[in-house]
Amino acid sequence: MAKKILAIPGSNSIESINKKLLVSVVSMLEDTKGTIVNINDFPLPLFSVDLKEEKGVPEPALNFKEKMEESDGFILSFAEYNGSYSSAxxxxxxxxxxxxxxxxxxxxxxxxxxxxxxxxxxxxxxxxNAYLPHMGANIIGSVSFGEFYENFNDGDGILNKELLNEVKEKLKIFEASL
Ligand SMILES: Cc1cc2nc3c(=O)[nH]c(=O)nc-3n(C[C@H](O)[C@H](O)[C@H](O)COP(=O)(O)O)c2cc1C
Incomplete structure (x- = not known):
């Protein structure tokens, strides 16, 4: 049976460039079914230890975890905010x-x-790269995609040949490891 992967844009922006990149990357998968998830579909209160103690983990987080459990692998594309993950x-x-x-x-x-x-x-x-392995991520590679608006357009996808080759190579390794 074909493997299933979940592509997660680490952004809550409607016009997320990371989501656009993932749409293009998922279309390049050869033998794998890729689903792009929208983190806005899983609305969550601001994390608080007290809220967790009082009310437990909110349903949308449990639903997201279930989606992850049903998947054989993940492609995460982060929005970088001030050198780190987006708040969302x-x-x-x-x-x-x-x-x-x-x-x-x-x-x-x-x-x-x-x-x-x-x-x-x-x-x-x-x-x-440093922390997600502690959460059980078997990281097979990473792609740093700078100058997005010069290197990508909506109609053609990835324009920069070097980046395109890098993405293709890493996708091949990723699919082989599923
Ligand atoms: C609050 C904020 C902080 C940002 N910090 C960085 C940063 O540290 N490095 C960077 O390259 N871009 C930074 N940016 C620009 C983002 O890379 C840019 O907004 C990008 O489109 C975010 O990805 P998204 O479109 O997928 O949400 C920042 C943008 C915002 C709104």
Whole structure:
């Protein structure tokens, strides 16, 4: 049976460039079914230890975890805010982290970050590469996608040949590891 992966844009922006990148990347998958999830469909209160003690983990976080459990791997593409995750993604991650068990269940994970600037989210990718393995992420690679508006357009997808080759290579390794 074909493997299923979940592509998660780490942004709550309607016009998220990370979502656009994931739409293009998912269309390049060869033998795998990719689903792009919108984190806005899982509205969550601001994480608080007290709220968790009082009311438990909110339903939308449990639903998101269920989607992850049904998937064989993940492609995460972060919006970089001030060198780290966007508030919306970090809030989701904090809620997911207090559900029992390793969040990523040792499944393959490909990390990406698209930014309009040159640096391509090196800081958030560094943070994710360093920490997500503690949450059971089997990180098979990461792609830093800088200068998004020069290197991508809606009609053609990824314009920059080097970046396109890098994405294709890493996707191949990712699919082989599922
Ligand atoms: C509050 C805020 C902080 C940001 N910080 C960074 C940053 O540290 N590095 C960076 O390259 N871009 C930064 N940006 C620009 C984002 O990379 C840009 O808004 C990008 O479109 C976010 O991804 P998204 O479109 O998928 O939400 C920041 C944007 C906002 C709104």
């Amino acid at each position: 993604f970090k809030n989701l991650l904090d809620w997911l982290s207090v559900i029992e068990g390793k969040l990523f269940e040792d499944k393959p994970v490909l990390l990406m970050c698209a930014t309009p600037g040159k640096l391509g989210g090196k800081n958030v990718l560094h943070t994710a």
